[in-house]
Amino acid sequence: MRLEILPVTGIGDVSPGADLAALISEAAPWLRDGDVLVVTSKIVSKAEGQLVDIPVDGPARQAARDEILAAETARAVAQRGQTRIVQTHHGFVMASAGIDASNVDRSQVVLLPKDPDASARSLRAALRERYGIDVAIIVSDTMGRPWRNGLTDVALGAAGIDPIRDHRGETDPYGNELHITQMAVVDELAAAGELVKGKVGQVPVAVVRGYLERPGDDGPGAVALVRDAAADLFSLGTAEARAAGLREAATLAPGDSDGDPEAVARAIATVAAVVAPGTVFTHVPGEGVHATPPGEAPEALIRFGEDIQRLRAALAAEDGPVRIVLTHP
């Protein structure tokens, strides 16, 4: 197996209503069945008219961008300074919802394609039906990622290729079963395409030749790579999740059952250093945590209440609410 990655040059500027199949097949008459076309989402968006007018400068420009971002956002994920990372209605987690002001006139911004998998299927069908070539299509865009500097291109849409190469259930030569081996090949193909598109500049399409023997059905599309927020260990930014924990602490109510003794012991240890002298929390398994106020003075009782709420927060951090039984000295 050997791959070639070829740039498609000469496509030029793409306007709303442009016929991408015609532009691509004219620019690359050398396309062959089985080629994988990595198409920058921006030209798909432009052809589909996914452009919004905005003021060219001033506070009105920022206000318009904020409004567009809100409309493209399904869920805020993380924010720091000017950077806003959101989940789009497609499910992609991207800075600024993928809204892009580069490679477009300053009076407009480019939104992501409405349905990049549908865009990929439609371009594929047009190339097959009108130009007689059966290729796979990947609609790609640039994304940041946690933990690593620099951006890479990934697939927003796909047609004619399985987005995942799955080795689960296979065994290696030593007889070990392979567990975590679902490779996101359409993302790797998008990245490979970027190597030629990005280095040369103004090359919106790359062709990966040799990966597919022949394209199959359109397949599930790149939407198969979108992980549901509920299944994701990083569905919120660290600061946002910390704030969510604090807000949860702000509304914690008394618990009504007992908890795991080890978790309760950890919670008591967490608050031990900060509770008022004389306040002792004792876990009585089956009942909950016994708490005795250190005195009868109003200040002591108020402080005792603070300490009880502190303990509730510590318990919530460990295992969930636990009954706190007030006892008298």
Add this chain to the structure above:
Amino acid sequence: MRLEILPVTGIGDVSPGADLAALISEAAPWLRDGDVLVVTSKIVSKAEGQLVDIPVDGPARQAARDEILAAETARAVAQRGQTRIVQTHHGFVMASAGIDASNVDRSQVVLLPKDPDASARSLRAALRERYGIDVAIIVSDTMGRPWRNGLTDVALGAAGIDPIRDHRGETDPYGNELHITQMAVVDELAAAGELVKGKVGQVPVAVVRGYLERPGDDGPGAVALVRDAAADLFSLGTAEARAAGLREAATLAPGDSDGDPEAVARAIATVAAVVAPGTVFTHVPGEGVHATPPGEAPEALIRFGEDIQRLRAALAAEDGPVRIVLTHP
């Protein structure tokens, strides 16, 4: 520009002490100056003897794995069920610290190379000095990522290639300045290499030809892609960050200054629905939040203390600690 991606076949099993430069140059006598070699980290680890013996089964196997994981871990990042995502001493955030039990005898596991950039430099130097070819080296491994299903290969080590292609400061044809355009090209090259290595199987090296005209200095290495946890918006898993917020709430102490009025108003609104009837929090700018207990009975005073601590948590979620001034009815 056109790229070729070629598999290097016939390397076979790699044992501790193996001479990778010799193995690769024998298997690929067709290598040329400027080729980028994407080398699976596992064969680098094996050659470097980064193998640890573990029991072949039973609870002792799991205990040994836990111990090895702890030793490879600089910082826990997220955990769910059996999945443990940690930051390694290198700075990589990976499931199980990259420890791998596949493609190795069941009595051993493979650790990551100790210093993958050094491994890349050393392999590059050996190929140049002993075989007269000047290539760039990428040491690659497979990583998961938040938000997207499936894994991709990325660069753990690099020599002879700039890890980042930087377009900052350039302008597009419309005159817009390009802002976020640092592309992690060594990760994209690692992904491109995986397309041929992974599909065929038992191919630990791929060659990307045509990307570099000629390799330069060794360069900063793939460590340049490691983002410092302090700079990362996702340095902890969502559940772990939420728990951190709750633990913080458990130890919140009185504040000693006033806060931003809008933030304080949001905090008061957060707790308004859960505070005891009769407890009112009033922000007096310049002083802090005034709080009056709803009565003199011990139960009311304890409950009042709980509500004060609730408010503290809500304030911490917004803007930080604020002075709470106890007033008398």
